[in-house]
Amino acid sequence: MRGPAWPIAALLVGYPVWWALGFGGLSVVVLAVPMAVLLWRRRPIRVPPGFGLWLLLLAGYLVSGIMLAETPPGTYGELGPGRIVGYTMRLALYTAVLIMVLYLGNLTERELPQLRLVRMLGVLFVTTVAGGLLGVFLPGFSYTSPVEWLLPRWLGDNPFVQNLIHPTAAQTQKVLGYAMPRPEAPFEWANAWGSNVSVLLVWAVVGWWVYGGPRHKLFVAAVIALAAVPIVYSLNRGLWIGLGLAVLYVIVRVGGRTRVALCGAVAAATLAFALSPLAPLVAQRLDKPHSNDIRAFTVTATLAAARHSPVIGYGNTRNAMGNHRTITTGRTDWCTTCGHPPLGSDGQLWLLIITQGVTGAALYVAFFLRAVRRHWSDRSPIGLAGVLVMGLVLLYMFVYDGLVTPLGLYLVSFALLWRNA
Template structure:
């Protein structure tokens, strides 16, 4: 893309290149630099209503650094490089998406048409489906990225950083009682793939079906059918619930002929899925609520730990003593399944509670809930889709971390709503 809008094209359309280089979701931090320069040249800068909440969230995260050396009761660990690296990366991401929203909102319709931005998100959806199919059929695919080669071991060896810079096709887990690959390419982990594919699906349908011709609609039908394979093999209940609620939202909010068509297509798709070989896999997953006990333990431990610093949190995650099975911390010869789950790793809400206290969590909820309130009356396709995504954000915060790539997609969707008004 030429002109001042090129950074967003480089981020969305060029995302596979960033992933192969090892940047992936960190690409928005790199591209925030030229976005900030372009934005600075456009002074005065327009700011959307409610954006002060995000500024307060960022300011609160700066203050939470005061607690990085502390560990609440029930946790362990000392201040070290890993904790500092994680804090700095999250801070950079929060600042980068702030710049990105302002950059998008200050571009004119001529410089970056709304439909072009929506369709670029649709291109990333196609990339996501391709990555999901790669994870299903070639789950062992992985390689060492150039960024991974040049980073020092004390940074690249950090588990959080390793997930970001080491490209892999799938994440293998014993969700069904035996090792099962879950698609994650081109994102950082399997849950991020599930989160992102649902958000991108919304914009793909708007850009290429609602505003597309006959050939576009055929392309959408083919891509959605292909996407069903990795969506099922992701074994991602949060994704399945999100898609179901998204469909219910659209049926309620659209009217007349569109509602009737949507109900008919849903019925046909449900019947086709029921007789497909994918249906038994969904049934197996629902019969094995593999992560329920783990999530219950980490959520309760997170809330208890945050109670000792409820206003500013602890700046970063903490390791719990023991897990849902035993008080033993870490693996032993007699308990290979024992571990120390990081508090705040089971959803953005819980991450905010441990890192920024209940204050940070309240600011995050208020930011996205405020966007829904302000734009609820916008019944254009982009308005309906944007409000839907804001609703998915509030749903997914209970089960998915917003870091790293999901947060960028959330804020691009927020910018689309702002531009639409």
């Protein structure tokens, strides 16, 4: 926590404290303030390749704010505090993660060695696994955070804000036809946990297996074995697909004895999992793809609404009329299946289309595609891992929201690639 890198250590290693206080995903916004001050004093400021694309993304989000009061056909709701709060918080997050990238890229190797940054992400991986186990074994754990106590009721009761400031161990959903807790601690949603654990696992392997000694390897192997429990109980098909593709990517890109050893390890792990009590739960989830209809409805409604403002979007999400089962809007005592997630909540791509139009979506995709193309030739462990994470970003944008915490981890990974070059 000493030296110029203290805000990064406070963010990654100190994340459990932020979560316990009720800041959680907002911690990057808080720490962006000292980062910006320290960065200003270090002028001139180096900027990464693709910096202009992110600035255009931010500028487009500002422009989209002029559409906040509009209600596209097939949706309902009026401009109110909730819509303005959501817009403002997303703007703050987009800005904060950019400041974080600039701060990381302007720290020297002496001030923050690459391996130290990678291992900070590894520490957060351990925190994430611990939170996942908490969600599996104590799913009802939650409490009112200090931030929640201090916020005015009209703000703290906003659903978007509530998910950020109210620490909970799990989301309980009827994914398999009965109530089932899905781990989310220490993040804001179960899907955010799934996205984050996969990204952090990549960096934990690099920091403690590739660059670690025998004790480091033993430790990370044990943590990954424990992580299998919440990963399965998350019932998160996007996470499972992401991990499978990550293994395939590594096998293809490494060579020689490493590839042979990796294939052997994967075969052994697959056999051990197939014989474990976790395998039937995966089979049940694959047999009950109940969320497919929900996602199909929400994505279709998002695209239909976005057609009325295709270039700049609407600044924030909207609520559609009805859901995939009924034209009734809103959950009631006699219709517990009524209601639906906000438009754009089934993936960062769809969120960008409804909030910033196809322009914002194209800029986001271009930013991460450019990172893949530029760093593909970097075959160092950090280079291979960073490109893998950029690929996961482009996969997850179809099924996961990037906001709030996932986007921060995506851009820390981007900064590692930039620093490595």
